[in-house]
Amino acid sequence: MIKKIDHANVIHYGADSLIIKTSGTGLSKPFCQKILSEEFPSPETLARLDNEFDICSKTNCSSIRKALKKEKQDDHASILLEYIEGKDLNKYFITEKPDFLQQLHLAADLASALTDLQKENIFHRQVHPSNILIEQATGKIFFIDFGLATIGNVFESGVSHVQDKQVEVLKYIAPEQTGRINRAIDNRADLYALGVILYRLFTGVLPFESKEGLELIYAHVAKTPEEPVQLNSDLPKVVSDIIMKLLSKNAEDRYQSAFGVKNDLEKCLHQLETSKKIEPFPIAESDFSGKLYIPSKLYGREKEIKYLHHLFDTSADGKKTTLFFSGYSGSGKSALIDTLQKPVSQKKGFFIKGKFDQISSDTPYSTFVQAFSELIQMIMTGDEAYQLRWKKRIMDSMGNSVKILTEFIPGIEDLVGKLPDIPLLKGIEAQNRFNYEFVRFIKTITDKDHPLVIFVDDLQWADASSLNLFKVIAGNRDIEYVMLIGAYRKNEVDENHPLLKKMAELREESAFYEEMELKDLLYEDVHELVSGSLMTEQENISFLSDIIFSKTQGNAFYVWQFLKSIYDERLLWFDFDLQRWQWNAELIMQMNVSGNVVELMTAYVQRLPVETLDLLQTASSIGNRFDKRTLSVIRQVNEKKVENLMNISITEGLIIPFGAEYKFAHDRIQQAIYSLIPEKEKTALHLLNGKRLAAHYNQFEVQDKLFDLVNQWNLGVDGITDEKEKSYLANLNLMAG
Structure with missing residues (x-):
């Protein structure tokens, strides 16, 4: 409990903190103090407070209140912030009844404030009305609560496990932040949230409303909101179009910058104030971000996507489908399979995946453990009634036998409760019993309302137990509503590889499965990818595409990394005066990368700060996935330092936060970093x-x-x-x- 607090001065009670207004000593104007409620907060809560201080103390952005200093209040961590006299946007929505002109001014001011953030390369990541202040005296907009914000983009798997208490936040979350679709997350997620806010401002309602977090996630991913002009017939069509563009499911289809939104809203204002009406005009004509974004579209993969979705539809109709999916490293196998996340989410099914690891390839069932632990986490994010339904379903079907699975998937006991021990078996008997109960578990959790996709990546590194379990699932004729996918590198699997032997055994047992091989991109696909990444149709972009294709030979991962490399090295840049992309063809041609993506990535990561690279080398020796605590123990530094060093790698797109863990964005990145450790030092x-x-x-x-x-x-x-x-x-x- 915090002592010496005058609760009359508390201006906000949050989930893990409170904010008080105080005059303090030695400061000329009032300020506010944000104090953590717990004397011993979790590392994550403390890290968010530190992050807010770092961003708000260093920024020159006029739309952020400055952080002044850190201090302790009765042993509780706190930060001092500028005090802004006013109300948050949520209270404004409740108490104010603005006319259309006032609404339009507010909308333009919101876009202007977000433009200020984007100029400083700040990605807020949690834009919603409670995090926006309107100054009473001037009407100026301030963004607050930067605990989750980043400088630069953040490449993460999304907020895949959101608790019920965060339902209000979920009303403003972008589709790519839900964790239900495979998309890189960048500051265009803030633009989606702005779209939700403007929708509410001009219609009085939210695009999606529910008390259930999972329902909101489903809506953001799968539903198209009613156009604002249909809810408010007095709203000019162009304003409605601006809002709907902001609410596009794909980030590429939204505005690419808050500046573009601001420009269009100010056009509307100018028309309204000068001619008392707003005529239609082409929107987003001045929408230039000047940034290189990872495209969500997979170029040149239309046939493969259609085939995959057909297989999923077959499984969702009650069959079980099995697919062995091959291709060279970097061809885009994982990205292609991840396109299933959206149709699975639309059918309210489960998409789970795991990845085998070359370094820890002897760990039995490791990938199945990853995948089904993710499934349990998804269930645990539902409300109590939802969890109880699943608990009853599992226990009614399996009883105490589910205990067998808890040795490898301990999270199951978080759902069903502590279970009594069962007799121990060893060797092949233990493996057979585990496989039998695992198949029973799959049958228990799947039905027409809950189709399941299990994606097992990098089968070329699978341990014998996992390969056998994969074969057992693929060969079982009683499993329904399941799509089982195993991806592998064809160039690393010869005729004597255990995987091909398992596939031959399935054929001998007349167990049906599909096969698909993914080839490299054609030139036309690379040209589309380059144009899409740069968001341009300028006529001379084909010259750049020629160079990139000749360097990469169409390997999808290599194409993107090469493009990112020349952008980071300023060999490719956006000229705002000419409003065109420019590049130095001569220097790009001189890049000596020998058609090897590992060589390119090795050169790239060597430019990282020494401490960051050292930590990444240790991480690469652990495996594709790792956590802060493990790195902290091995490196003998505190977890906060690990997190700070990792943030650089996250911003660079090398590492992806994944719940409480991290993972390398691609195994080629892990391979490149691991290769930097001298062979004699690896042991x-x-x-x-x-x-x-x-x-x-x-x-x-x-x-x-x-x-x-x-x-x-x-x-x-x-x-x-x-x-x-x-x-x-x-x-x-x-x-x-």
């Missing part, structure tokens, strides 16, 4: 990882992290000379079976 690094983790874990954590731990020790085995350590490793391997 010592893995052994050090293993030793520090073993010293830090208690006996329960050792059980929980056993396979990760034993993997690091095994990779460092050549560096072990101490007999006690050899004995310890032998015991770890025995425990791991």
Whole structure:
């Protein structure tokens, strides 16, 4: 409890903080103090407060109130902020009844304030009315609450696990932020939120309204709101069009900058004030962001997408479909499969995925554990009644047998409760029992209202247990409403590979499956990709496309990374005076990358700060996925420093935050970073990882992290000379079976 607080001065009670108005000492005007409610807050809560201070203390943006200093209030962390006398936009909506001219002025002011943020390259990430202040004396707009904000874009998997208490936030969330579709997230998500706000401003209602968080997520992804002009017949059609463009599902179809929105709204204002009416005009003509955005569209993949969606429709109608999907690394296999997320969400099904890891390839069932842990998390984000329905369904079908799965998917017990122990089995008997119960679990959770897509990536690195489980699921004729997808690198799977043997066994058992191979992009596809990424139709862009195609030979990942590289190195830039993209063809042609994406990525990451690169090298030695705590233990630094160093990598698109974890944006990035570690140092690094983790874990954590731990020790085995350590490793391997 916070002492010495005059609650008469509290101007806001938040979920994890409160804000008080105070005059303080030594300051010439009032300020406000944001104080965390808990004396010992979670690291995430503390990190958000630190992030808000960092952004608000360093910015020159006039639409952000300045942060003045950090201090403690009765041992509670707090920050001092400028005090703005006024009301938030939510209260404005409730208490004010503006006329159309006032609404239009407010809309233009909101767009202008967001333009100020974008000029400073600030991505708010949680724009909604409670985070917008209107100054009483001047009407000036201020954005507040920058706990989740970033400088630059953030490439993440989305807010895939949102709790019920955040329903108000979900009313303003962009489709790509829901975690239900595979899209990079950038500051165009703020523009979508602005569209929701303007919709409410001019119609008096929200585009989507529900008390259920999952219903709101579904609506943002799958539903098209009614046009504002249909709800407010007095609203000029062009204003309605501006709002609907902001609410486009695909970020490429929205305005690309707040400046473009501001410009169009000011045109409307000028017409209204000079001629008392607003005539239609082409919108977004002055909408130039000058930025390179990751395109959400997959160019040259129309036939493959249609085929995939057909297979999903077949499974959603009650069948089980199995697809083996091959292609070279970087051809875009994962991105293509991720296009299923939207149709799955539209049918209120589950899309889950996991990825095998070359470094930790011996961990049994690791990818299935990732995928089904994600499924349990999705269920746990629902309200209590939703969770109880799933608990009853699982327990009625499986009873205490579900305990068998909890060894690998401990989150199940969070849903169904603590279960009694069951008799232990070993060897092939244990594996057969696990596979049997796993198939029962899949049958239990799927039906016509809940189709399931299971995507298992990088099967070329799968362990024997996982390959066998994949075959069991693929071969089971009783499973319904399931689409099972296994992707692999064709160039890394020869005729003697265990995967091809499993596929042959399925054929011998007359278990039907589909196969598809993904080829590299054609020149026409690369040209479309380049034009789409630059959001331009200028006639000479084909010259740039020629250069990029000759350098990359149409490998989709390589094309994007090459384009990003020349943009980052200022060999490609947007000329705002000419309103055209320009590039230095001679220097681009001189880039010596030898058609190798790993070589390009290696050169790119070597420009990172030394501390960041060192941390990424340690992360690459752990695997494709890792968490702050593990890096903190190995590097022996606090988690806040790990987070700060990781933020650079997130902004650069190298790392993606994923719940409480991080993952490399592509395994080629992990490979490039891992390749920078000298071969003679890799053994010592893995052994050090293993030793520090073993010293830090208690006996329960050792059980929980056993396979990760034993993997690091095994990779460092050549560096072990101490007999006690050899004995310890032998015991770890025995425990791991």
